[in-house]
Structures are given as C-alpha cells and as structure tokens.
Amino acid sequence: MFYEKPMFFEQNRVFRPYLGGKLMGKFVGKDFEDDHFPEEWVASAVKAINKGITDPYDGISKLVDSDLYFNEALQKYPKEILGDKTEFSVLVKYLDSAIRLPVQAHPDRKFSKEHFNSTHGKEESWYILDTRENATVCFGFEEGVTEEQFRQAIANSETDKDSMNGLLKCYKVKKGDVIYIPAKAVHAIGAGCLILEVQEPTDFTIQPERWCGDYRLSEQEMYIGLSMDEAMECFTFEPSPSPFVQPRLLSDDDNATTEELIGSKETESFRLTRTRIKKGDYTLSENAIYIVGDGEGVIRGEGYERAVKKGEYFFMPYLALDKFTISGDNLELLVCT
Secondary structure, rough: HHHOOEEEEEEOOEOOOOOHHHHHHHHOOOOOOEEOOOEEEOOOOOOOOOOOOOOOOHHHHHHOOOOOOHHHHHHHHHHHHHOOOOOEEEEEEEEEEEOOOOOEEEOOOOHHHHOOOOOOHHHHHHHHEEEEOOOHHHHEOOOOOHHHHHHHHHOOOOOOOOOOOOOOEEEOOOOEEEEEOOOOEEEEEEEEEEEEEEEEEOOOOOOOOOOOOOOOOOOOHHHHHOOHHHOOOOOOOOOOOEEEEOOEEEEEOOOOEEEEEEEOOOOOOOOOEEEEEEOOOOOOOOOOOOEEEEEEEOOOOEEOOOOOOOOEEOOOHHHHOOOOOEEEOEEEEEEEE
C-alpha cells in the first residue's frame, strides 16, 4: 500500500491574487513564468480560500500512487499514516513573490475558535530559498504608528497603492535567512522572495489593503467574512522585535549535520529542521514532510529505490518510519513537522 513507503504527490499550484512563480520554477527545475499561481502547497491537506473557485480539492495535494487526495488518505488510514497522532497539523508552501504582497496579519487560536470554529490560528515561518534582486520582507509597524493611522491608510488604499509605504519596518533578506511570524503580527512579503513557508494548517489571512499589484481585492478577500472592526483585532500595534531566527545546531557527525531552524523556542505549533548529509545512508525516521532543499539523492528500502532532486518532496508515513534511507553527496533535507 502507498502508506508503506514514502508518499509522493502531484504538482499542486494554488491561485493567489499576487504575481510570482518564475523563481519557484527555477527551484523545482521547471519553466514557470510569473502568473497568479505563485504557490505550491506541499503535501497539503488544507483547502485554499479562493474567490470564485468551487473545486473542493483546491489547495489539497493528490497522491501519486493512489486515487486519494491527502485529506482523504488521512481520514481513511489515520493510524497507518500518523500513528498515535490525531491530526496532521501543519501547512507547508513554496511561495514566490514577484511583487509585494498586501499588508496582512493572521488570527491566533482564540480568535479562530471564536470566528471560524477552528482550533488553529495561523502562526507561520519563512525560510528564504532564493531571492531576486533587492528582496525584502516587512514585519511590525514602525514605532508610533497607531490604529487610527492604519485605518486611514486602508481607506486611502482604495485610490493610492502606496498608502501603506512607511508604516511597516522592512528588512533586506538573503538565501538561508529564517523568519518567524507570530499570530497577529503585521507583515508583508516583499518582491523577490522564494520562501518555504511552514505554518499552522489554515488559510486565514486578513489583508485590508485594497490593491495587490493590479489586482483589486474584494471585501471577502480582504476580510474573509469579518467586519473591519473584527479584522482590526488581528493586528497588534505593540513594538515588534527583529523577526530573524538563528539556526541552532542539534547534531554534527561524519554522516550529517542537523540544525533546528524553527522549534519550541519560537512556537509549539510546528518545527523545521535542516539536515546536510555528508556521506553514507541517512535513515528517514520522522513522521514529517521531507523537502530536498539542494542536491540529489536516492531513497532506498526493501525492494524500493527512487531518485530525488532539489525541489522534490515527500511525506514519511508512520508505517514506513526507519525502513528507508536516503543518500547523496551534499544533499540538503528540510524536514517539516
């Protein structure tokens, strides 16, 4: 059965109002142009919230070796895939921004429970996979910015696409940077960032800026059914520290070096590690999403062999743990759980 080996998925690009995708194509080895499908949802069991799209599987990944989508597989074979876990509570994306995304924030769990009947909010983290020239991200309001000023900028954004300029702190970024975005923190991904985004498993985004490039957001896309006053509860105006996280060394031996990029110091919602395999076979022992961040390798198990390369990803089900290894020279694995 498919859950007795690494689980691979079909391509799963998702519509978003902003333009991007070309740099993502470079990462996965495909010829993509910038368009309105700038995200790949990686081993996703989460439905996307998109205006006008009625596909019940929008955003949800389909297995390569089965007719099932990932959410269906999890419902039908929970113990085989997850063991004793009750749910697969993370959403992972490739995200490539050719333009600045709208200024936004996400709810915490308390707000999500009250307004969306969800046990998850949307904490998230960004690992910069690559950049275009002058890539930036914005995080936190500049000192002294008030809710009244923000509301006025929202009103002005109807006719002034630059109305948010100067309200947020912006930072230059480079390949390898790690950033943590807590719930309710204002932020905006700038132009030129290819990001591995690891987050809580929801698509709750409050983005009250009217325009996203040349795309005019509807009220539903801005507020996802909330009133403006309710939406403002998802923004904190307290001073924000630097969002950058320094990798922490977990282990280093002749076989591999492993670093924690996001862990319990930042959040209890998800974890992201980076393993660089030096030589030999590395055992796939985590019930997690594995992403090949760089290099090429081969997965092997009893009667099984499959080559993998940069940009490819797979999920290790519970029944397959410790039964497969991966090898490759200077192979980098990003592990999301």
